[in-house]
Amino acid sequence: MSPQVAGLLQLTALIAALALAYRPLGDYMARVYSSEKNYRPEKWIYKAIGAHPDADMRWPAYLRGVLAFSAMSVLFLYLMQRVQGSLPGSLGFSSIDPDQAFNTAASFVANTNWQSYSGEQAMGHVVQTGGLAVQNFLSAAVGMAVAVALVRGFARSRTGELGNFWADLVRGTVRILIPISVLGAIVLVACGAIQNFSGIHQVGQFMGGTQEWNGGAVASQEVIKELGTNGGGYFNANSAHPFENPNPLSNLFEIFLILLIPFALTRTFGRMVGSLKQGYAILGAMAVIWIGFTALMMWTEFAHRGPAFEIAGGAMEGKETRFGIAGSSMFAVATTLTSTGAVNSFHSSYTGFGGGITMLGMQLGEIAPGGVGSGLYGMLIMAIIAVFIAGLMVGRTPEYLGKKIGTRQIKLAACYILVTPALVLGFTAVAMALPTPADSMTNSGAHGFSEILYAYTSGANNNGSAFAGLGADTQWFNTTIGIAMLLGRFLPMVFVLALAGSLAEQKPVPETAGTLRTDKPLYAGLLVGTILIITGLTYFPALALGPLAEGLAS
Numbered sequence: 001m002s003p004q005v006a007g008l009l010q011l012t013a014l015i016a017a018l019a020l021a022y023r024p025l026g027d028y029m030a031r032v033y034s035s036e037k038n039y040r041p042e043k044w045i046y047k048a049i050g051a052h053p054d055a056d057m058r059w060p061a062y063l064r065g066v067l068a069f070s071a072m073s074v075l076f077l078y079l080m081q082r083v084q085g086s087l088p089g090s091l092g093f094s095s096i097d098p099d100q101a102f103n104t105a106a107s108f109v110a111n112t113n114w115q116s117y118s119g120e121q122a123m124g125h126v127v128q129t130g131g132l133a134v135q136n137f138l139s140a141a142v143g144m145a146v147a148v149a150l151v152r153g154f155a156r157s158r159t160g161e162l163g164n165f166w167a168d169l170v171r172g173t174v175r176i177l178i179p180i181s182v183l184g185a186i187v188l189v190a191c192g193a194i195q196n197f198s199g200i201h202q203v204g205q206f207m208g209g210t211q212e213w214n215g216g217a218v219a220s221q222e223v224i225k226e227l228g229t230n231g232g233g234y235f236n237a238n239s240a241h242p243f244e245n246p247n248p249l250s251n252l253f254e255i256f257l258i259l260l261i262p263f264a265l266t267r268t269f270g271r272m273v274g275s276l277k278q279g280y281a282i283l284g285a286m287a288v289i290w291i292g293f294t295a296l297m298m299w300t301e302f303a304h305r306g307p308a309f310e311i312a313g314g315a316m317e318g319k320e321t322r323f324g325i326a327g328s329s330m331f332a333v334a335t336t337l338t339s340t341g342a343v344n345s346f347h348s349s350y351t352g353f354g355g356g357i358t359m360l361g362m363q364l365g366e367i368a369p370g371g372v373g374s375g376l377y378g379m380l381i382m383a384i385i386a387v388f389i390a391g392l393m394v395g396r397t398p399e400y401l402g403k404k405i406g407t408r409q410i411k412l413a414a415c416y417i418l419v420t421p422a423l424v425l426g427f428t429a430v431a432m433a434l435p436t437p438a439d440s441m442t443n444s445g446a447h448g449f450s451e452i453l454y455a456y457t458s459g460a461n462n463n464g465s466a467f468a469g470l471g472a473d474t475q476w477f478n479t480t481i482g483i484a485m486l487l488g489r490f491l492p493m494v495f496v497l498a499l500a501g502s503l504a505e506q507k508p509v510p511e512t513a514g515t516l517r518t519d520k521p522l523y524a525g526l527l528v529g530t531i532l533i534i535t536g537l538t539y540f541p542a543l544a545l546g547p548l549a550e551g552l553a554s
């Protein structure tokens with residue numbers, strides 16, 4: 001069987017698995033966020049934190065809950081790293097330096113999971129499991145809560161109430177993320193991923209020296225790393241490490257976990273707004289972009305250029321032979337079109353165009369299907385923009401799901417769209433203009449520029465993957481990427497929740513013969529075009545200086 005046919009079969013199996021899980025999971029999540037019942041363990045949590053889960057919040061109160069909880073999470077994780085040397089189970093590792101501790105705390109709380117350190121050489125068991133893995137659950141639950149708040153903004157009318165942040169946070173963690181993670185961890189252990197609290201031990205003789213390995217609760221952290229679209233790996237090699245991702249079956253399962261909740265949330269959206277067709281339209285737009293990017297990546301990496309590529313069957317540099325080009329390409333697209341950032345190959349070693357595809361996936365806003373929660377609310381923002389453009393074409397006041405899209409809504413949507421490009425391009429320009437950051441580049445020319453552009457694209461879009469050629473463990477990059485991660489995560493949430501509040505206050509507009517049907521394939525096509533055009537106009541000059549220039553020169 002040729003590698004191309006094997007890749008096509010893997011992609012078909014993945015699509016089938018996602019299709020089977022779509023309806024039950026989407027309906028279940030809709031019931032979770034619509035339920036009025038609180039289970040006993042949840043009541044214990046509410047009592048411990050002093051929350052009142054049945055009290056609805058307007059958007060400013062909801063936002064204060066998001067920001068306060070996230071700020072305390074950053075502080076807690078920062079302090080845990082700073083005192084690691086005094087904690088049990090530290091494996092003899094010293095405390096983390098202040099700039100790296102800030103970067104890591106901001107990274108995991110912002111659902112970015114950018115790592116400027118080698119996990120197996122810096123973090124002990126307590127920080128890994130009690131700090132980083134816990135934030136993998138909580139940051140994902142925060143994103144889901146904000147997405148559900150926006151959906152309620154469309155579903156509700158004549159009220160500014162969006163639900164209760166604390167109830168959404170707890171239910172998303174307890175009822176959705178933890179149960180799936182338990183089952184998923186069992187599957188990964190069965191595939192060969194490790195799950196223990198082993199210390200550091202030496203193995204074998206390699207080139208006159210010994211190699212040290214340490215164990216850890218890897219399978220349990222790996223599953224929420226993918227399911228919650230987090231991405232931070234237990235080991236420096238991330239999902240290319242055999243302890244995290246042992247074989248092609250585990251690789252396909254991890255890709256499935258990455259895409260599972262973001263795709264299923266479109267069903268949740270349709271169920272909560274009372275129109276499954278609206279959810280299918282959003283799903284269709286997401287699927288077209290994802291399948292298109294996957295096909296383009298496979299074509300780019302399988303293309304033969306000379307004898308070396310023909311012998312290897314394609315561009316195998318930087319890829320694990322366990323997964324091959326197809327498994328690596330599917331993983332790379334899934335992880336950059338979502339906010340996961342996990343890698344099973346090194347994107348810096350991809351072809352020039354292949355590296356550009358990974359960057360463009362993040363620059364789209366990671367909405368196809370996007371991160372857990374963030375993908376849905378990002379796509380709904382683009383849906384509002386698409387409706388507005390369609391309204392301009394026909395001279396009608398735009399409407400979406402029975403809500404008028406007026407000046408306030410468009411201003412909030414525009415602010416959401418502009419925040420991330422401003423952070424990415426601004427920080428990249430400053431880093432290239434200063435002498436010190438450029439010293440961290442492994443390569444010069446277009447590829448070196450791509451390393452810087454990729455780093456800030458990954459940080460500001462809450463992705464966390466790296467181009468694997470930039471020495472990012474410096475005070476400059478730890479600080480600036482940390483700031484980009486926090487602003488790129490929480491500033492958009494401000495605009496999303498403000499938009500949700502303005503929509504919830506509106507009176508529904510009755511549908512007429514002139515209303516744009518947003519549940520039809522024509523609108524889904526308009527939505528895809530809007531996404532590609534807006535992104536192309538924003539990032540094309542920067543991409544032309546980096547991956548496009550490199551691809552055309554090769």
